[in-house]
Amino acid sequence: MEEEIKFIIDSTKEAMNKALSHLEKQLVNIRAGKASPSMLGSVMVNYYGNPTPLSQVANVNTPDGMTISIQPWEKGMIPEIEKGIHQANIGFNPMNNGESVIINVPPLTEERRKDLAKQAKAEAEEAKIGVRNDRKNANNDIKDLDVSEDMKKNLEIDIQNMTDEHIQKIELVYAKKEKEIMTV
Structure with a gap:
């Protein structure tokens, strides 16, 4: 008992x-105004035909409170990463400089x-x-x-x-x- x-x-x-x-x-x-890698947690990227979490194909970090930097391990993945961010519909507009993808997080x-x-x-x-x-x-x-x-x-x-x-x-x-x- x-x-x-x-x-x-x-x-x-x-x-x-x-x-x-x-x-x-x-x-x-739920984002609270400052950039965080976890904001991109739901982003899936097409990696050689397989949907893969962004964190498994790139290094995601925040150089400052308003920017997210995504450094892919393969440069050819940049267009796929941008496409994945758009498809995730999280309200971010990614830009790339040929080396990495940068997201400016707008203030709330x-x-x-x-x-x-x-x-x-x-x-x-x-x-x-x-x-x-x-x-x-x-x-x-x-x-x-x-x-x-x-x-x-x-x-x-x-x-x-x-x-x-x-x-x-x-x-x-x-x-x-x-x-x-x-x-x-």
Whole structure:
């Protein structure tokens, strides 16, 4: 019985942590005004007939806060990289100088910042829903246990505390990202 209880608590905590780490991954993709190689994470390049992530055919870095530089390992890949960036539809206009592809990241307008903040809030809400669903699943598992009612109540309180803790972490992650987005 003790093992079942430990399993329910551990698997619930793991599921809630996954919701939090998924949120963090999603928020990385929301740009906050300064250039970052992760902005091109969704770009796929046609590499000898195979769609390949940009990071596997070129070195992507940011020489300054407003520029992304893409140095392909083969010069013949420059047109394919430009095409991949256009197809990814991320709002960037790549330029090439024969050696590399350069993207100037335009500064965000106030309206765009608000849209990005809304997008971040939606991601945070999704994570909260995931945590609440994990709580519900755990509580259902607890109801099926063959233990006293007091024990079930105590376990439900523990699960609720874990839920509150994770919701608070989600709020902190969101608040940090919103501040990053809204800072000019």
